[in-house]
Amino acid sequence: MGSVLRLRKLCYVEPVKFQSFGSIKNAEKQQQQKERIVSEVESVVQKNGRDDDEDTTRKKTDKGKRKIREWRCIESCCWVIGCLCCVWWLLVFLYYSLPAALPGFQPPMSPGARLGREGARALHPVVLVPGISTGGLELWEGKPCTEGLFRKRLWGGSFTEILKRPLCWLEHLSLDNETGLDPPGIRVRAVPGLEAADYFAPGYSVWAVLIQNLAKIGYEEKNMHMAAYDWRLSFQNTEIRDKALSRLKSTIELMYLTNGCKKVVVVPHSMGVLYFLHFLKWVEAPPSMGGGGRLGWCAKHIKAIMNIGPPFLGVPKAVSNILSSEAKDVAVIRSMDPGVLDSEILGLQTLEHAMRVARTWDSIISLVPKGGETIWGDLDWSPEEGHGCSLAKRRTPQFSGNNKNSNHTNGKTTFSAMKEPAKYGRIISFGKEASYLPSSQLPSVDLKELLLGSPSTISNSTCQEVWTEYDELSRESIRGVADNKVYTSRTLLDLLRFVAPKMMQRAEAHFSHGIADNLDDPKYNHYKYWSNPLEMRLPDAPDIEIYCLYGVGIPTERSYVYKMSPTGKCKSIPFRIDSTAEGYEDSCLKGGVYFVDGDESVPVLSSGFMCARGWRGKTRFNPSGATTYVREYQHRPPASLLEGRGAASGAHLDIMGNVAFIEDVLRVAAGATGKEIGGDRIYSDIMRMSERINIGL
Amino acid sequence: MPLIQRRKGEEAEKASSSNERIAPDASEDEDRKKKELSPKKRKKSAGEKSKWSCLDNCCWFVGCVCTVWWLLLFLYNAMPSSFPQYVTEAITGPLPDPPGVKLKKEGLRAKHPVVFVPGIVTGGLELWEGHECAEGLFRKRLWGGTFGEVYKRPLCWVEHMSLDNETGLDPPGIRLRPVTGLVAADYFMPGYFVWAVLIANLARIGYEEKTMYMAAYDWRLSFQNTEVRDQTLSRIKSHIEMMVATNGGKKAVVIPHSMGVLYFLHFMKWVEAPAPMGGGGGPDWCSKHIKAIMNIGGPFLGVPKAVAGLFSSEAKDIAVARAIAPGFLSNDIFRVQTLQHVMKMSRTWDSTMSMIPKGGETIWGGLDWSPEEGYLPSKRRQRMNDTQVSSESGTNNSSSRARANYGRIISFGKDIAESPSSEIEMIDFRDAVKGQNLANTTCRDVWTEYHDMGIEGVRAVAEHKVYTAETVLDLLYFVAPKMMARGSSHFSYGIADDLDDPKYKHYKYWSNPLETKLPSASDIEIFSMYGVGIPTERAYIYKLSPSAECYIPFQIDTSFEGEDEDSCLKDGVYTVEGDETVPVLSAGFMCARGWRGKTRFNPSGIRTYVREYDHAPPANLLEGRGTQSGAHVDVMGNFALIEDIIRVAAGATGEDLGGDQVYSDIFKWSEKINLAL
Structure with missing residues (x-):
């Protein structure tokens, strides 16, 4: 005991002594300096004829202060850092020694554990198909830079490479x-396996929660892919490049065989x-273009x-992304702090770079709205019209059958309450007026004429490092684009073809955005129609069940109000969302974007x-x-910070942590x-909206 | 006690001195005044010195360390990634292309x-x-x-x-x-x-x-x-x-x-x-x-290491560690019983049994014979130097006194390992009665099958003295019956006489190259x-553990060393040419x-x-x-x-x-x- 104490005492005293030598010297130096200063001050004071007594008291306080000053700046810095570190470590230590479940705080039982207790066991193999990005x-x-x-x-x-070598990163993506x-x-290749998309960034789960709950009822790598x-x-x-479809086919076949011929559930x-x-189309198509699985493979x-x-019919967000590489979030940032994104002070040109990279990604084109004006509405009409944004908050669920009456009244009240009915069909309009004026008052310019008329380019060489296709457009044609004022989902494609010719040329060999009149037409055997539900038939498999599971209750971008960018010396993206365009309080127009019900990314209509x-x-x-089911999940924001991203969220990504959703999948x-999980479960107006769409079935 | 009091006094001192910093006239503490009267006069700066209290010093020190650490980290991250390669090249000359x-x-x-x-x-x-x-x-x-x-x-x-x-x-x-x-x-x-x-x-x-x-x-x-x-x-x-x-x-x-x-x-x-x-x-x-x-x-054909691993859950590395720090692995102070836990765990892994030497004495050698006999570690080196004529090294071989009997994969005692087989008195252990369960309850938490053997069983094993690749199997059946019962339905270690025998259609033969056709x-x-070119474990000299109560009763006898530098015997292990784990054979x-x-x-x-x-x-x-x-x-x-x-x-x-x-x-x-x- 004594020895321990002595040891402690040694430790206790030693550093003090050691430290004191340094500080003594410094102290003496400072003492000298200060005395000099003080004497100067004194002389000045005397010159000024001030009272001596006052001065002496001040000197005393000076001395008091001087003692504090012994803490030189660096040392106090070190001290502060040291304190912070110690506290940090202490907290980390406490955090780790914390028992996993605090007494009193009972986390709700995960759906996996609950269903496991109810006797649900892994039966069908599960295939997870991640989305874009x-x-x-x-x-x-x-290249050598990597x-x-x-x-x-x-x-x-962790995306650390963006910060370390941004240009290199962009080049490689x-x-x-x-x-x-x-x-x-x-x-650059896709990461394989479950870790490909379980977490997007550390702590930001995508599939992880679902995987964990599936594992609770007995799933593991052999029956989950x-x-x-x-x-x-x-x-x-x-x-063509990675044989990804062939690999998926082979894996599904393998899982089917090794799990006792149980069919696969695809998520x-x-x-x-x-x-x-x-x-689905590829696998049953004949070999040269398809997988040669023969008819009946899916069944x-x-x-x-x-x-x-599901963005079956595309998302309007994709348009704004291609057109000006911005969405609601970017527009909001710009409105809050104009200049950050446009400034060339840092030479960043963030958006231009982002646009250039994103325009090489063909997959984005698959998300451009499909079905044209029939689905998304034309200049004066849209299936969602009459949607009231403030009323999209909370409604009682309507289950299949009894939804008509209540819905209609609901719709009528919103309609009458609306002062400016949003014309969602005009996906892009230049200027706020253009977005709600009657169509007869709108000018119309034929884009194709523009395209013919303006071959000249005025890109100056300084801008070449951030090349976007806009540099090849002349100023007149850009103005022409803006003069056309309004674009619906049909003319939108012309617009995109005009502003991003190369990209659309590439992508239109792979995707199509129309509606088929005659599905027996042999041209629909081409793969470019396979991902458009309006131009393909589902495989011949009456036993397959198709679910549409999506969140509702979050304002979702549907159409945009654009304006011309103020012209900089370096022509950058010439259009941008007009974030000053605001509607009335109840209106769906906020920050230049018209909103409808949806899951924050995909409007209800599309999903x-x-x-x-x-x-x-x-x-x-x-x-x-094949039987279809619509299952909607009403969005409820997380009640407290502790809940993280919420167990009842309906947002596009966060829905993967929604307890009700996980339970359905399980x-x-x-x-x-x-039928057993409850058939349709609808909160939104999707049934009514769908009725309005005039499509031959 | 006085020590504690003094510390308290010091602390009070600091507290008050820090008070003093804020309000200079806060010097009511009379005890302190008395104590400090003389030092104050002697050294005015001593007052400032005491302001660096221990806690502050600690914080300061930690802060410095952290700052330096971050600085280094930052430098490391900011360093171009080709820097280490550059340094290496500067030292050793240009690297060959991968x-x-x-x-x-x-x-x-x-x-x-x-x-x-x-x-x-x-x-x-x-x-x-x-x-x-x-x-x-x-x-x-x-x-x-x-x-x-x-x-x-x-x-x-x-x-x-x-x-x-x-x-x-x-x-x-x-x-x-x-x-x-x-x-x-x-x-x-x-x-x-x-x-x-x-x-x-x-x-x-x-x-x-x-x-x-x-x-x-x-x-x-x-x-x-x-x-x-x-x-x-x-x-x-x-x-x-x-x-x-x-x-x-x-x-x-x-x-x-x-x-x-x-x-x-x-x-x-x-x-x-x-x-x-x-x-x-x-x-x-x-x-x-x-x-x-x-x-x-x-x-x-398996590795001898697997035998040592199963038998006493140790290999050369652990044996050496034990020799360097005796008591570290086997003592009970920390209640770790590392090896026992490892053994218990690894004995549930069937796959380790796939590496037990296969082919018996035909491949691995009998009591007096082994395919590698006459191997000298130095011989290879000499040949590499190209100075020795091969005949010379041949005579070297025959003259070497301690010829390693690699066939004896496990032997109890060095003299046993070296003496001719006729002199060894082997007592059959197979019929030995497994004695009373000697484990007292305190050892139960780390249960190994050795506790079922009893003292008699352990002694019987040691008295058989020498085990070749064939008898080693019997030994393992004896000391680890459960594991081997599991393993023998999945693996086989023999040599097939007639590969067309329908029994070889069973999967337990599929991983033994001597019992399957390609x-x-x-x-x-x-x-x-x-x-090649690394000494590889081939045969072991064992001894009984000193206190067999709670421990694995056998361990490699690391006290045995070869007589000269050329010997293959080191730390109780005979080594032969190989890649450190698998012998060339x-x-x-x-x-x-x-x-x-x-x-x-x-x-x-x-x-x-x-x-x-x-x-x-x-x-x-x-x-x-x-x-x-x-x-x-x-x-x-x-x-x-x-x-x-x-x-x-x-x-x-x-x-x-x-x-x-x-x-x-x-x-x-x-x-x-x-x-x-």
Whole structure:
């Protein structure tokens, strides 16, 4: 005991002594300096004829202060840092020694554990298909600037490389502008396996919660597969370059066989939905273009497709992204702090770079609204019209059958309350007026004439390093684009073809955005129609169940008010969202964007229509009459910070942590049918909106 | 007590002095005043000195350290990544191009799909379901990675790593599964590569995920159980088929390492066997899908290390650690009982039994004979120097006094290991009564099967004195009956007299090259690639542990050293040439003789090649684990080996590589083995 105490005492005293030598010297120096200063001050004071007594008191306080000053700046810095570190470590230590479950704080039981207790067990193998931008990409071959990044993630993970070498990073994520495949000397590939998209960034889960709950009822790597693919490529190109579709086919066959011939439950998310539609057609198509699985492959291997937040008919967000590489978030940032994004002081040109990279990604084109004016509405009409934004908050769920009456009254009240009915059909309008003026007052300019008339380019050489296709457009034609004022989803395609000719040329060989009149037309055997639900038939498999699972209750971008950018000396993106355009309080126009009900990314119309009407019953798109179900999840924001992203969220990504949603997936995976989990479950106006759409089924 | 009081006084002093800083006239503390009167006069600055209280100093110190640390970290991150290479080049001269770059310049491109089969221990295992103590470890690696959990919750870790003692499968409530994909075994731990260098070099000539496949499996299970539980063999089959199909029908090049070699042997028999027991791929599956099998460090005939591992859960490394710090591993102060826990855990892993020496005395030598006899570690070195004539070294051999009897894999006492067999008095242990259970209850928490043996059993084992490769099996049956009962239904260690015997259709024979025929696929090439030039464990000298109560009753007797520097006996272990883990005999025999030409084990005459890589330790620390290493795992970073693999993957045949490349005496030793082919 004594020795220990002595030791402590030694430790206690020693550093003090040691330290004191340094500080004594410093102290003496400072003492001298200060005495000199003080004497000067004194002389000045005396000159000024001030009172001596006052001065002496001041000197005393000076001395008091001087003692504090012994803490030199660096030392006190060190001291502060030291304190912070110690406290930090202490907290970390406490955090780790904390028992996993605090007494008193009872986390709600996870749906997996609950269902496991109810006796649900892994039955059908599960295939997860991630969406756009959630899957990780890793480097396999790169330019010298990527030294040491071999098989490190460029996309996903911590994104540290953006900060370290931004230009290099951008270069490697771009694809070739001509072919839409790898640029020479660069190979960036999708991360395989479950870790491809379980977490997008550390702590930001995408599939992790679902995977964990599936594991609770007995799933593991052998009956759960993440169909990771390179989401930058067009769907057919993933097969050409990576054999991703072949691999998916082989894996599904293997899982089917090794799990006692149990059919597979597929859970695609976001763009993965379109990817899997493409797969369904591909796998039954004959070899040279398809997978040669013969007719009946889907019927044999697939039990259910549970589409999460499906952008079946595209998303308007994709348009603004291609046009000006911005969405609501970017527009808001710009309105709050104008100049940050445009400033060239730092030489960043963030948006221009982002646009240049994103325009090489063919897959974005798959998300451009499909079905033209029939689906998305024209100048004066849209299926969602009469949607009231303030009323989209909370409604009682309507289950199949009894939804008509209450809905209609609901709709009428909102309609009368609206002062300026939003014309959602005008996906892009230049100026706020153009967005609500009657169509007769709008000018119309034919884009094609513009295209013919203006071959001259005025790009000055200084801007060449951030080349975007806008530099090839002349000023007149840009003004012409803006003069046309209003674009619907049909004319929008012309607009895109005009402003991004190369990209559309590449992508239109892979995607199509129309509605088929005659599905028997042999041209629809081409792969470019496979991911458009309006130009393909579902495979002949009456037993497959198709679910549309999506969140509702969040304002979702539907159409945009644009304006011309103030012209800088370096022509950058010439259009931008007019974030000053605000509607009345109840209006759906906020920050230059018209909103409708949806899951923050995908409007209800796009995610629900196919299941609610297009494929319901036996239609020409669904000749074998596969059953469809619409399951909506009302968004409820997390109650407190502790909940993280919430267990009842309806947002596009966060829905993957929604307890009700997870339960549905688990039940189906464990063998339940759509009827058994409750059939349709609808909160939004999707049924009514779908009725309004005039499409031959 | 006075000490404490004084400290309190000091503290008060500081408190008051800090008061003084704020309000200079706060000096009511009279005690302090009295004490401080004289020092105040003596040294005015002493007042300031006391202001640096201990806590402040600590904080200051920590702050400094942190700041410096951050500064260094920042510098490190800001440093261009080619800097270390630059330094290395400045010191050692320009590095040779990595083989991938070099061969790319020669114009080689990815051609055949490549399949990796990792060995024992190198594959990662992750948790899918666990007990409460493993909370928060879902899909975290329990094996591989940082092994952080071993320190945090050791008992929980051991519990989750163990398998069921009866079935050899998962214990109830625990699901530990292999990590899949290339990440499964590219690095064993951060910075400790296994396959990573090979993968990186293959990527240089154009390989990527679609043409490379890591056939990860749960290396704890017996081979057939990986199929029963995880359908691993089916997955490998389907994957190889898919890769061959999507790469234009180019056959796969399979690269198994260590135990993966046996696993792949098993796979080849499984895939062609009819459906219920096998994969039903038809008799020509292998010839359709496989171009070459490039076995790296393959323990075809087992490794003696496995015996020591099973018998007393120690190998050379642990024995040396015990010799250096006696008491550390066996003492009870920390209640760790490390070895017992390890033994208990590893005895539930069936796969370790696949590496018990196979072929008995025919291969590994009897009491007085062994194929390697006359081996001297110095001989090789001399030959490398090219100074000695071979005849001279031959005489050297015969004159060496202590001839190592490698055939005696386990012997109790050095004199036993060296004396002629006629002098050894062996008492049969097999009928020995297993005595009363000697374990007192305190040891029960670390139960090993030794506790069931009783003192009589232990003594009987020690009195048998000497064990050869055949009797070692009986020994293991005696000391670990449960494990061997499980293992013997999955593995077999004999030599087949008649390979057409229908019993050899059973899967337990599939991983023993001496009891199976190679598939009939004359186009396949089989390479045996391994490092040589490192002393490798071959035979052990054991003793009884001093206090047998709670411990493993046997341990390697590290006190025995050879008489001169040339001796193969070090720390109770006889060593022979090999790659540190697998003796040359085991790695090379099948390709050098057993399968060479048309033999009964190789009826279709598959061509075999022996490629040895002489070990050269890394020249300096900067080289890490070296580019010319021959060690069992480090050989995967050997440039020569990587070059061979890349050439074959890009389409070369064994002849193009240059056929055999032999440094050791493997051909001579193989000739000595009296095996009907």
